[in-house]
Amino acid sequence: MADQAALAELDALAWSADSGFPSTMPTGTPDVTFFSASNPPEAHLVAELDGRVVGYIRLKPPTHLPENGHVMQVQGLAVRPDARRRGVAAGLLDAAEETLRGRGTRKLTLRVLSTNQAAICLYERQGFVREGTLLEEFCINGRYVDDVMMAKKL
Helix, strand or coil: CCCHHHHHHHHHHCCCCHHCCHHHCCCCCCCCCCCCCCHHHHEEEEEEEEEEEEEEEEECCCCCCCCCCCCEEEEEEEEEEHHHHHHHHHHHHHHHHHHHHHHHCCCCEEEECCCHHHHHHHHHHHHCCEEEEEECCCEEECCEEEEEEEECCC
């Protein structure tokens, strides 16, 4: 909970017009609420660099079905723009895998826009493979964009 304000600021920086989702861009007064009932603190791992919060990963079950209980999904990964290209995202993914393996999770999934080639390359370097593509899943600024589903067996 102590990181909430820093994480809210990070979210506002990370989800910019460059993030691909203009609808998530903050408007008006910055919101200092990051955690919620659907996104509690325990669903997050936080990265610090030189004592400053620079990134987070949100890990949640993709469904609430017990038959799917061995799978977790990355439902948010963000790194401050001034901390990118320093291994923060890879470190968060490594920490997530270690944490999830310890809990008995067998598979980690995620979804990424097909236009986000930097993220796709990162996920592939981390051992994720493409499992499918949802064609034209989003319409962003008048352009249809695919949603790529990726996963890694743990």
